[in-house]
Amino acid sequence: MNKIIMNQLIYSKLTTKVFYFLFFLIGIIIPKTAFCQEITLQVGVTTIGLNEDFEVTVTVKDGELKKYSEFPKINGMNKAEIYTSQSINFVNGQVSKTQAVTQRYRASRQGSYFLRPFTMTVNGEKVRHAGASIDVKGKSTNTNPFDSFWGKTENTEYISVKDDAFFAITTNKNNPYTGEGFTLTMSFYVAVSNRATLNFHELGEQKAEILKQIRPKNTLEENFNIIQPVPEKVVIRGKEYRQYKVYQGVFYSLSSQKITIPAIPFKMVKYDVAVNSQSIFNQMKENIKTYYSKPVSITVKELPAHPLKDQVPVGNYILKEQIASKNLKTGKSVQYQFRIEGEGNLSVIDKLKLPKTANFDFYEPTISEMLRRNNNTVYGTKDFNYYIIPNEPGFYPMKDYFSYIFFNTRKNDYDTLASKITLSVTGESRKNASIGNADLGSFYDRINDESNSLSSRNEITWEKYGINGIAILLLLVLGLSILVGKKIRQKDLDEE
16 A cells, blocks of 8 residues: 555656646747737937938837837928838847837928827737927938948938829619618729839728718628728729729618718828939838728619518519429428529518418428628528428419519519419328327227226325335335444444
């Protein structure tokens, strides 16, 4: 026994040592960058010459500089170039990575300037700076031997290259019916012949703000969920463009209304090109240009008068149906599929209201739906799968049971999807099957053999005596067990 205990102690100590060793090893192998990143905002020298730049720098240590918001404005100073830098250091076997982006500011005259307290969002984290007071003196005579490499000593001139691009919000329908889908598309178009260099500016933030303005009220939305704009070649008035779709969605208005979307601003980064720079870093200068879409007006009109005007779905639908066999026998089930397919809001299409009939038993359908978003529309199918049991022989056109009324946007009128299948049913009538075929079982077979005399429920019978006897016996066994247990326990205590 002692040997077993000693082995357990040795095993426990060994396990603990292995655990600590692994923990130490993980601490060495995994770098700090896996756990944290340090983000700082810094400003450069605040007393500068008229020929020198003031700098604001965002630095990310032990991480990647993925995204940052716009640098602050300084009244009286112009934004100049933006530079990025990166450094990797190896200290005690660990890797430390630093990335930075620097915005330069230039003053046109001597004087005092103020950088007010500001906040920037870097990699999703808000970083605040207290601001600074900037004193601009006369031209500085100090030179740095590396300034020519960075392009600081040269008076770089830039020209603005004319861009051939525009921003647009469009709809595929200006007069849809209530419940009819219309598509809103938000895109940026760049001509194939465009020479200017353009890039998206804070696309996610802009998109979220614009959608707050253009989403129509009292509508249902089917979003195409565009994550990244992908260029598609299109031709507009005989001219080739690359279309970058930023957002696309189909809307179904729940009531007649007028929807007005005003001119919406959209910012892009546009680069000016240097004409006399000797530095590889001064070739382009970043500017923000704002484009405006044209206003959009959509008038949603009411459906024509109809008893089911407020209940029927709206769209362009066709019927597809399937059945295992058209020749049936009474009492034998068959599966039938009623599929509605086409363009429209399938979510509002409910199961059919079947008429009550003794000719068939209709079971509740299983329902499935599939959607495809493509070519400015939402197209899909909705399946209703029924089990049917015929009860009476005869010929039955299924349109008497399976039909669906909707407003057809292609015909601009109400329409009906009606089954084209006719069933031929043979066999015996099952009108009385629910009674005649019921097997009442052996209970009813004993009716004639049983006595019809009344007896008291309080009458004591041998069954009651037996049950009571068993209960008393169980109580005695339980009591005896408890008594024996107490005596054994007391004996153990006395021996101790």
